[in-house]
Structure formats: C-alpha cells, structure tokens
Amino acid sequence: MRSILKLKQQIEIMDNPFEKINQRLSNIEGVLVKFDKQEKPITTPEAPDRYISTDEARKLLGGVSSPTLWEWRKKKIIEGYRICNKVMYKYSELMKCGKKIIEN
Secondary structure: OHHHHHHHHHHHHOOOHHHHHHHHHHHHHHHHHHHHHOOOOOOOOOOOOOEEOHHHHHHHOOOOOHHHHHHHHHOOOOOOEEEOOEEEEEHHHHHHOHHHHHHO
C-alpha cells in the first residue's frame, strides 16, 4: 500500500515530458515566424556589385518565376553567372536591365 502511494506521489511530481516538448516546439515555432516576417535587405549600398541568388533576383524583379529568369538569360536580357553549380546574378546588372525587361 505504501509503495502504491509513493508511486502515485512520484507520478504527480513528474512533469509530462510531452507537454514540455510541445511547449518548446511552440516557442521555436514562434521564433521562426518572427524571424520569417522580418524584412531582409537584398543588398546594402556598400556592396552593389555583389552576386545574388536566383530567389533574391526573382524577388527583386517583382516575383517572376524561375523559368522566366531562364528565358531572359536565353534572350540575353539579363546575365547569369555559374558559381559552384548555381546561377547567380549581379545586383547592379539587374538594376540596370529593368528598362530592357519592360520593353521586352
């Protein structure tokens, strides 16, 4: 009987580990949501000639699709650079080619 009471007391004292895991996951999710909502600058004035990724270029050009960027590279509207098996773009060149994109 005493062992049953001790066991019951020990169980009541123990926290539910799944509740702790859920709380931690909720905290992590909250931090990730806040981080995702923060505006990230595409470039800084100090580095206008830096290379940007395809995703950054798509956002910079108004949310165009990846196939559209490929078509523009094919038509020589924009210049893409292969760096470590990725296509990168120069920020300054994308800014200059804005007029060319609107015309075509």
